[in-house]
Amino acid sequence: QVQLVESGGGLVQAGGSLRLSCAASGLTFTDYSMGWFRQSPGKEREFVATVSWNGGSTHYADSVKGRFTASRDNTKNTAYLQMDSLKPEDTAVYYCAAYEVRSSIVIMSTNSYEYTYWGRGTQVTVSS
Numbered sequence: 210q211v212q213l214v215e216s217g218g219g220l221v222q223a224g225g226s227l228r229l230s231c232a233a234s235g236l237t238f239t240d241y242s243m244g245w246f247r248q249s250p251g252k253e254r255e256f257v258a259t260v261s262w263n264g265g266s267t268h269y270a271d272s273v274k275g276r277f278t279a280s281r282d283n284t285k286n287t288a289y290l291q292m293d294s295l296k297p298e299d300t301a302v303y304y305c306a307a308y309e310v311r312s313s314i315v316i317m318s319t320n321s322y323e324y325t326y327w328g329r330g331t332q333v334t335v336s337s
Contacts, residue, residue, distance in 0.1 A: 211235040211326045213305050218331030221295055225335070229290040231305030231328060239263070242308045242317045243281055243288035244324055247301035247333075256319040257303070258290060262310050268317055273299075295335045302330040 217229040231243065244259040258269045258279040267279050278291040288305055306324035310316050318324065 211307075213307060213326055213328035215303065215305050215328045215331040218303060218333045220334045220336065223295060223297055223335055223337050225295050226291070226293045227295065227333060229292065229303055229305075229331060229333075231288040231290075233286045233288070233307065233326075236307065236326065238281075238286040239283055240309060241325075242310055243279070244306045244308055244318065244321075245279060245288075245290045245303060246306060246321055247299075247303045248330075249301040252301075254304070254321055256321065259308070259317045259319065260288060261316050266317065268319065270319075292333070295333075297335045297337045300333060300335050302332050304328055304330045 212234045214232045239262050242261050245257040246254050248254040260267050260279040264281045276294045281288040305328045307326040308318045308324045
């Protein structure tokens with residue numbers, strides 16, 4: 210049974226930092242790139258960041274580029290999202306997800322429908 214469990218969310222002041230973790234089990238972690246998405250009330254889920262299966266490539270939404278860093282530790286089956294310079298508009302439930310890499314050409318995705326497994330999310334609240 211595949212499980213993705215996010216942790217590290219919480220309440221932080223604007224300008225502060227948080228590090229989210231996503232612990233994976235029940236899958237071959239290196240078969241998957243890992244993505245981060247977020248959803249705030251009344252809005253659709255949106256792509257935030259992704260990291261390739263070996264951590265060698267990353268991609269970010271424009272809204273978080275330069276402030277967020279996605280990474281992973283394959284020895285711990287864990288993905289991370291370091292969030293710095295947080296803004297109130299970053300407030301959302303953050304989800305990690307696993308994208309199965311089936312090709313050496315397409316190794317990451319920004320499309321939520323292409324992800325196979327999802328965590329339950331962790332709340333991030335940034336106060337002004």
